[in-house]
Amino acid sequence: xxxxxxxxxxxxxxxxxxxxxxxxxxxxxxxxxxxxxxxxxxxxxxxxxxxxxxxxxxxxxxxxxxxxxxxxxxxxxxxxxxxxxxxxxxxxxxxxxxxxxxxxxxxxxxxxxxxxxxxxxxxxxxxxxxxxxxxxxxxxxxxxxxxxxxxxxxxxxxxxxxxxxxxxxxxxxxxxxxxxxxxxxxxxxxxxxxxxxxxxxxxxxxxxxxxxxxxxxxxxxxxxxxxxxxxxxx
Ligand SMILES: [Zn+2]
Numbered sequence: 001x002x003x004x005x006x007x008x009x010x011x012x013x014x015x016x017x018x019x020x021x022x023x024x025x026x027x028x029x030x031x032x033x034x035x036x037x038x039x040x041x042x043x044x045x046x047x048x049x050x051x052x053x054x055x056x057x058x059x060x061x062x063x064x065x066x067x068x069x070x071x072x073x074x075x076x077x078x079x080x081x082x083x084x085x086x087x088x089x090x091x092x093x094x095x096x097x098x099x100x101x102x103x104x105x106x107x108x109x110x111x112x113x114x115x116x117x118x119x120x121x122x123x124x125x126x127x128x129x130x131x132x133x134x135x136x137x138x139x140x141x142x143x144x145x146x147x148x149x150x151x152x153x154x155x156x157x158x159x160x161x162x163x164x165x166x167x168x169x170x171x172x173x174x175x176x177x178x179x180x181x182x183x184x185x186x187x188x189x190x191x192x193x194x195x196x197x198x199x200x201x202x203x204x205x206x207x208x209x210x211x212x213x214x215x216x217x218x219x220x221x222x223x224x225x226x227x228x229x230x231x232x233x234x
Pocket of ligand 1: 016017019020128131
C-alpha cells in the first residue's frame with residue numbers, strides 16, 4: 001500500500017445508502033476537507049428501506065437528514081440523493097446516466113466509492129446488492145461522463161476524472177492516514193442515531209471504527225488508516 005496522492009482539489013464520493021460513507025471513509029473525508037479540498041456526496045438512495053419496523057415514508061426523510069448532518073461533521077456541504085429505490089437498486093443504464101449527470105455537473109478529479117465485491121472478505125457475508133450495483137456503475141459512469149456521445153442530454157462531457165478509489169479491505173493499493181481525523185469520522189457515524197438504534201443490537205461507533213482503522217493502520221504504518229483500491233481512469 002502507498003499513501004493516496006493528495007494532489008487534487010475536488011472529489012465526489014458516491015455510495016448506495018446514508019451511512020455507507022460513515023463506516024470508515026468519513027475520517028478520510030475529514031482529512032481532505034481540512035486540507036481545503038472540496039468533497040461532495042452523491043447517494044443512490046435515501047435509505048428508506050433501512051430500518052426494521054419503521055415505514056419507508058418516515059425513514060427516508062429521517063435518514064436524509066442524518067446523512068446531511070454526518071456530511072457537515074466532516075466538512076461536506078453538498079449531498080445529492082438520486083432516489084433510486086433502496087434495496088432494489090439496479091445496475092444499468094438509468095443508474096449510469098444519473099451518475100454521469102452528477103459527474104458532469106460537479107467536475108471532480110477523484111471519485112470515491114465503497115466496495116462492490118460479492119462478499120465482505122474472502123469468507124464473509126454477501127455484500128448488499130445495492131452496494132454491488134452502485135460500485136460497478138460508478139466506475140462505468142466515470143468513462144460515460146467523458147464520452148460526448150454517451151448520454152448527450154446529461155450535460156457537457158467531463159474528462160477530468162483521474163482515478164476512482166474504492167474503499168476496501170481486500171487488495172488495497174492505497175491508504176489514507178486518518179490518525180488526526182478518526183474522531184471526526186466517529187462523530188460523523190454517530191449522527192446516524194436512528195439507524196444505529198434500529199439495528200437492535202449494541203453497536204459502539206467508536207470501538208468499531210477504531211478497530212477497523214487500527215487494523216488498516218497496522219499495514220500502513222500509522223495508528224489509524226483507511227484503505228482504498230485505485231482504478232486509474234483515462
Ligand atoms: Zn449500504
